[in-house]
Amino acid sequence: MSFAVGLAAVAVFALLAPALQFMARTRAWPLGPVALLAIAAVVSHGLGVTLGILVVPQFQYWDAASVFGFCVMAYVFAFGAVYKSVSLGILLSLVDRPDRRAPLSEIVERQVPDLFRGRIGNLIDGGLVERSESHFAATAAGRNMAGHVGRLRRAFGIGDTSLYDFSE
Amino acid sequence: MNLLPGPAQAAAIGLSLAFPLLLLLYARIAATGGAGRRFRLGCVSLLILYAVACIALPGQRQVGDVLGGLFLLGTAMMLCYILFSLLAWGFTLTLLTALVQAGRPLTLEQWATAYMQGGDLGTFTHNRLKLLIGAGMVVTADGRLAPTTKGVAVAHLVKLVRLSTGLG
Known part of the structure; x- marks a missing residue:
């Protein structure tokens, strides 16, 4: 029964999370998609626990929390996969064309540079990079974050190219 | 409400907390290969350790306890993968x-x-395209890219996920 309570909380999350994303977009809330997912998770988990205490005589918190955590993380995983994937962005742009075909040169010369400029815009909006005329430089916050990322990459033995290694 | 996890769930929580430490350890062993391979090895190690814990822990196992533990392990693996992939391929x-x-x-x-x-950006584009081509979602012919039937199906699935998660 505690697992069912966890699943009920998942259902609340699955309704609340997209509703929050939609409202944030239409009402221009200053909250990022990840923060909205976190709010939806905390609220739905809280509601689930309250429901469990009220309805189930011997409510097992970890039974409910385990299935809730798993399903919410699967949701976040799927969300992250479609949110800003470069590969899926290329695939979607191909499928959306009337003839479903595009010259490779157009992807290289137009779409990828556009993606590049979009991500630079995100870094500027996030206060990590600043632009002065035609040049870009990292802010103190950007240098700080890059330092943390570099240390984590070294600790976990991760390279700094962001390219997929197909030899593995 | 019972806030105490079952024995298998407690083992899963402990293993989940130790997962980043296991990845740090594997990063120091050259034979574990690249980042992706090392992560997969970490996941398999975690599942093996969980199975051992379920057998070795005293008392009889409850199905709900073991299932809850598996959900908790799955949650930890997905959370770590999201963070790990951001570091490696972000x-x-x-x-x-x-x-x-x-x-x-x-x-x-x-x-x-x-x-x-x-x-140049062409190298980056080819790296990302290799993923799509390797997965059988896109084909190239005469310098043009086209989605396969599988690619079109994946693109529709991506659009469905984007719509249902509120990304539009």
């Missing part, structure tokens, strides 16, 4: 680290060259 983060490593303000073109470590 486009925006690598843009930032490339700019900081350059040590001076860069123009857009210089930044792209620094990001690709001497290569």
Whole structure:
């Protein structure tokens, strides 16, 4: 029964999370998609626990929390996969064309540079990079974050190219 | 309400907390290969340790306890994968680290060259396309790209996920 309570909380999350994303977009809330997912998770988990205490005589918190955590993380995983994937962005742009075909040169010369400029815009909006005329430089916050990322990459033995290694 | 996890769930929580430490350990062993292979090895190790814990722990196992433990392990693996993949293959983060490593303000073109470590955006595009081509989602012919039936199906699935998660 505690697992069912966890699943009920998942259902609340699955309704609340997209509703929050939609409202944030239409009402221009200053909250990022990840923060909205976190709010939806905390609220739905809280509601689930309250429901469990009220309805189930011997409510097992970890039974409910385990299935809730798993399903919410699967949701976040799927969300992250479609949110800003470069590969899926290329695939979607191909499928959306009337003839479903595009010259490779157009992807290289137009779409990828556009993606590049979009991500630079995100870094500027996030206060990590600043632009002065035609040049870009990292802010103190950007240098700080890059330092943390570099240390984590070294600790976990991760390279700094962001390219997929197909030899593995 | 019972806040105490079952024995298998407690083992799963302990293993989940130890998972990043296991990845740190594997990063120090050259034979474990690249980042992706090391992560998969970490996941398999975690499942084996969980199975051993379920057998070795005293008392009889409850199905709900073992199932809850598996959900908790799955949650930890997905959470770690999201963070690990951001570090390893994150486009925006690598843009930032490339700019900081350059040590001076860069123009857009210089930044792209620094990001690709001497290569160009064509190299990056080909790397991302290799993923789509390898997965059988896109084919190339005469310098043009076209989605396969599988690619079109994946694109529709991506659109469905985007719609249902509120990304539009």
